[in-house]
Amino acid sequence: MATDNLLLKTTSTDVKVQIVSTPKKNLTHLPKRPKVDLAFSNLKYVVKQGKTEKVILRNVSGHIRSGELCAIMGPSGAGKSTLLNILTGYKTEGMSGQILMNDADRDLGQFRKLSAYIMQDNQLHANLTVDEAMSVAAKLKIGDKPVHEREAVITEILDTLGLIDHRKTMTSGLSGGQKKRLSIALELVSNPPIMFFDEPTSGLDSSSCFQCISLLKTLAKGGRTIICTIHQPSARLFEMFDQLYTLADGQCVYQGSTNQLVPFLGSLGLQCPAYHNPASYIIEVACGEYGDHTRKLVCAIDNGKHDIREGLPFPEFKVNDGLNNAEQFEKDNLNSLIINKLAKGSSNSSNGTNNILSDSYNNHDLKAAVSDGTELEKVNVNSALLNNAMPVKQPRYGNSEFQQFFIILKRALLFSMRDWTLMYLRLFAHLLVGVLIGALYFKIGNDGAKVLSNLGFLFFNMLFLMYTSMTITILSFPLEMPVLLKEHFNRWYSLRSYYLAITISDMPFQTVFCIAYVTIVYYMTAQPPDMQRYGMFLLACLLVSFVAQSVGLVVGAAMNVQNGVFLAPVMSVPFLLFSGFFVSFDAIPIYLRWITYLSYIRYGFEGTALATYGFDRPKLDCFIKYCHFKKPKTTLEELDMHNSSYLVDVLALVAIFFFLRIAAFLFLKWKLKSNR
Incomplete structure (x- = not known):
């Protein structure tokens, strides 16, 4: 609500107090977008459960108008979340029926560019501030605008949503209601004309619930189409909704304005008790607490084909076993709109069907505005952001994929630097283990009597780098999935840009950690003091850590954290067994030797062994009478590496690295599709 400023003017005779109203907060800088009305006919959704099929939605129909706040209600398991997911385009498989956008068949690709889906859980990056999160969203969604215009949009949205004082607050430090408003603010940057909300009041107290629904009401009055599922709102919240769509057992039992719900139920002999919440009553009726009336309600509303509006007579009750086709559905809705216009006594003349439709919506918006005079100015200003034109072809993303890559890369680097586990704990582990291993194998690198111990040191390097790189990725990458699902579905960026950036x-952090570890252990264990050998040793270790990180990406993209943490070490056992440390290559049975060519640990171990003992290294020091491994060539012969090539090892690691990265991308693409 707007506040008033008091200006005091003092003279010698009296004191005059002048009250000046401060201007209302309006969203005037958002990009203009077309209005979108949704209609759907005979929607059916079937899921497979083993060999059987379960019908979730049973040929439901409906019509949702722009400028209205629509609630989808129903008992648990009624299909409201499924209906919302189908309308958003989040679920497409297993669905049949017709969905119209502005009286034309919906183009799902174009529709997704005009809509935003705010899911129940607030999927936000915890290590970003509100200002940083909004800046990233603005760059990705409206990156073609100058910097000062983007900043104006951000400031305006945060001010309108009551987050202007929390710009420097980490998202992890926001309350539940503030997180919900931030989720809305992030999507509001591109001014989507249609917005979907899954249980927006979930987990909020009564005051936060009222603020959230009030915000959605304001957005709807600006000409947007706002659709949300809600379980059982209070009477106060229920009155704020313009339209109600109620489901029971996958069928529509009511569709129309909220203030016509009680009279409609009364016409069917279902009298809502005085001082009883109508929202609770319709849920109780749908659950069968007053008898089985589902069939009667479905037939009365014709499974959503009838729209109960103020000024229209209730549809004649009749049992209709069949369902109208899509053409009849469009005709019914068109007739309903014409009757609605005539019933309101509109004096505007119309030239054809399109004018009738447009005038009907304009009258409805005007009525909503007049009903609350305090919001009239806000409605008029916000409506300027939306026009009645049919949606033209929208760009797929708000920025080029090249720019998306750098924006996401910058965000990921900032996120990593603020993450204690990803950065400082991992750095501490590399330094601590490096000093510990250096002390354990202190100065054994040039001792001919301790070659076997030095080979153990080389193998442990591979083991340590493998598990640290792989495990941290398995633990962290799946945590990105919920955010990725939301942002990618809402067309923030392409999957290619995101994957390449993430x-x-x-890799820079892993490189620094690996260099720090290798430098400590290499010189503490007295390996050959040759920069060329040190570089070869380091390169092999770096490639192993990158490949292990790729394995973590594959596992993290393909499965959840629990399964990944268990299966990744188990799947690594064959790579360790066939690394050449436990069994030399010539001792492996012929029918199992092919596994060694898949073991990246083998190539890393072989590369470090060649860097240490190959390339004509001089004889080692020996402080006992007989040293079998005094000649480095003998060590390589025992390991069956005397004919091996360091270049082949490097090329093999590089090939495995790219293969796994491509596989991880394909798994990620598959998982995004399967989750939907």
Whole structure:
């Protein structure tokens, strides 16, 4: 609500107080977008459960108008979340029926560019501030605008949503209601004309619930189409909704304005008790607490084909076993709109069907505005952001994929630097283990009597780098999935840009950690003091850590954290067994030797062994009478590596690295599709 400023003017005779109203907060800087009305006919959704099929939605129909706040209600298991997911385009498989956008067949690709889906859980990056999160969203969604215009949009949205004082607050420090408003603010940057909300009041107290629904009401009055599922709102919240769509057992039992619900039920002999919440009553009726009336309600509303509006007579009750086709559905809705216009006594003349439709919506918006005079100015200003034109072809993303890559990369780097586990704990582990291993194998690298111990040191390097790189990725990458699902579905960026940025973002840190570890252990264990050998040793270790990180990406993209943490070490056992440390290559049975060519640990171990003992290294020091491994060539012969090539090892690791990165991308693409 707007506040008033008091200006005091003092003279010698009296004191005059002048009250000046401050201007209302309006969203005037958002990009203009077309209005979108949704209609659906005979929607059916079937899921497979083993060999049987379960019908979730049973040929439901409906019509949702722009400028209205629509609630989808129903008992648990009624199909309201499924209906919302189908309307958003989040679920497409297993669905049949017709969905119209502005009286034309919906183009799902174009529709997704005009809509936003705010899911029940607030999927936010915890290590970003509100200002940083909004800046990233603005760059990705409206990156073609100048910087000062983007900043104006951000400031305006945060001010309108009551987050202007929390710009520097980490999202993890926001309350539940503030997180919900931030989720809305992030999507509001591109001014989507249609917005979907899954249980927006879930987990909020009564005051936060009222603020959230009030915000959605304001957005709807600006000409947007706002659709949300809600379980059982209070009477106060229920009155704020313009339209109600109620489901029971996958069928529509009511569709129309909320203030016509009680009279409609009364016409069917279902009298809502005085001082009883109508929302609770319709849920109780749908659950069968007053008898089985589902069939009667479904037939009365014709499974959503009838729209109960103020000024229209209730449809004649009749049992209709069949369902109208899509053409009849469009005709019914058109007739309903014409009758509605005539019933309101509109004096505007119309030239054809399109004018009738447009005038009907305009009258409805005007009525909503007049009903609350305090919001009239806000409605008029916000409506300027939306026009009645049919949606033209929208760009797929708000920025080029090249720019998306750098924006996401910058965000990922910032996120990593603020993450204690990803950064400081991992750095501490590498330094601590490096000093510990250096002390354990202190100065054994040039001792001919301790070659076997030095080979153990080389193998442990592979083991340590493998598990640290792989495990941290398995633990962290799946945590990105919920955010990725939301942002990618809402067309923030392409999957290619995201994947390339997220895979590259950790490589600099892993490189620094690996260099720190290898430098400590290499010189503490007295390996050959040759920069060329040190470089070869380091390169092999780096490639192993990158490949292990790729394995973590594959596992993290393909499965959840619990399964990944268990299966990844188990799947690594064959790579360790066939690494050449436990069994030399010539001792492996012929029918199992092919596994060694898949073991990246083998190539890393072989590369470090060649860097240490190959390339004509001089004889080792020996402080006992007989040293079998005094000649480095003997060590390589025992390991069956005397004919091996360091270049082949490097090329093999590089090939495995790219293969796994491509596989991780394909798994990620498959998982995004399967989750929907």
